[in-house]
Each structure stands twice: as C-alpha cells, then as structure tokens.
Amino acid sequence: KDLYQENILFHGPSFQGVKEILEITPDGLTIKCNLEGFSSIETGQFPADQFNPFLADVHLQSILIWASDQLQSTGLPLKIARGTQYKTPPAEEDTYATMEIKSRSNHKIVADVISYDQDGYVYTEVEGAEITLNDTLFELFQENEIRAEKA
Numbered sequence: 001k002d003l004y005q006e007n008i009l010f011h012g013p014s015f016q017g018v019k020e021i022l023e024i025t026p027d028g029l030t031i032k033c034n035l036e037g038f039s040s041i042e043t044g045q046f047p048a049d050q051f052n053p054f055l056a057d058v059h060l061q062s063i064l065i066w067a068s069d070q071l072q073s074t075g076l077p078l079k080i081a082r083g084t085q086y087k088t089p090p091a092e093e094d095t096y097a098t099m100e101i102k103s104r105s106n107h108k109i110v111a112d113v114i115s116y117d118q119d120g121y122v123y124t125e126v127e128g129a130e131i132t133l134n135d136t137l138f139e140l141f142q143e144n145e146i147r148a149e150k151a
Contacts, residue, residue: 017058019094021065028100028111029066033058036092055089056124059115062099063131067109073133075109081128089115089123107133 017035024030035055060077067073089095096116103110113126 017055018061018065022096024066024069026070028098029062029069030096030098031059031062031065033095033097033115034092050088051085052089052091055091055095055115056126059095059097059113059124060126060129062097062113063109063111063129066099066101066111067131067133071104071133073135075131075133078108078130078132079128080126080130083124083126085124087121087123089117094118095123102128109133 017033018031019034020032022030022032033055035052035058064074067075094117096118097113098116099111099113101109101111108130110128110130113124113129115123117123
C-alpha cells in the first residue's frame with residue numbers, strides 16, 4: 001500500500017493490486033499481486049472474465065515501480081509490442097509478475113513482463129512494454145489525490 005499512498009503509483013483503488021515487491025535488481029523485479037474481483041456493474045460492457053485488463057495493468061505497474069526505485073523517476077505507458085495470454089488468471093488469487101528490462105534511456109524504458117501463479121504456471125507474456133520517463137510527472141503524482149468513493 002505504501003506504493004500507492006506515497007504516490008509512487010498513481011492508480012485508483014480498482015487498480016491497487018501490487019501487494020509486495022519480492023525482488024528488485026538493476027535488471028528487473030518480481031512482485032506479488034492480488035486484485036479483488038469486479039461486479040458486472042463496475043466492468044460494464046467489458047467483462048473481465050476472458051481477459052482481465054485490471055490485473056494486466058497491475059502486472060505492468062512493475063515497470064513504474066522499477067523506474068522509481070532504480071532511476072528515481074516515473075512515467076506513463078506508451079505501447080506494448082506484443083502480448084500473449086495462455087490462461088485467464090483467477091480473480092482474487094495471488095499472482096506474480098516478473099519484469100525484465102530490455103532497454104532504457106533517459107526518456108524511455110522497454111521491458112518484458114511475465115505473469116504466473118505460485119507454481120510457475122504462466123498466464124501472460126507481454127513483450128516490448130514501453131513507458132516514457134519524465135521527472136515532472138512524479139511531482140504531479142505527488143499532488144494528485146485519488147479517493148475511493150464509498151457506495
């Protein structure tokens with residue numbers, strides 16, 4: 001929760017699924033994730049049954065965590081070159097994501113992210129996920145306050 005409370009990650013309550021950083025190195029990191037399920041009212045016409053975009057976003061937050069820790073910077077997503085889903089991760093169960101840096105510059109990071117279960121069964125592979133880096137964004141995220149509305 002510190003990642004979200006300290007605005008290292010700017011995501012609102014529906015996307016706050018990173019539970020623990022398990023390992024971080026100059027070449028990447030591994031995180032443990034768990035995200036509550038969503039009702040059909042919340043997902044609307046885009047049900048998260050075959051593909052869960054909320055959990056996919058949580059796994060990709062690994063790149064932002066790494067940028068903050070290793071570069072003291074933050075960024076926003078640019079594009080994903082390729083993604084493959086082998087199986088839909090189950091809702092409300094622990095998943096893991098390992099992110100590996102492929103290239104980086106002063107303004108961009110390119111990484112691959114693999115998500116899997118506790119036994120190593122792979123759910124998804126994302127190749128060429130790019131974020132743009134900008135130190136000004138961190139200041140803006142620090143000013144941002146996202147609050148959950150209670151129903």
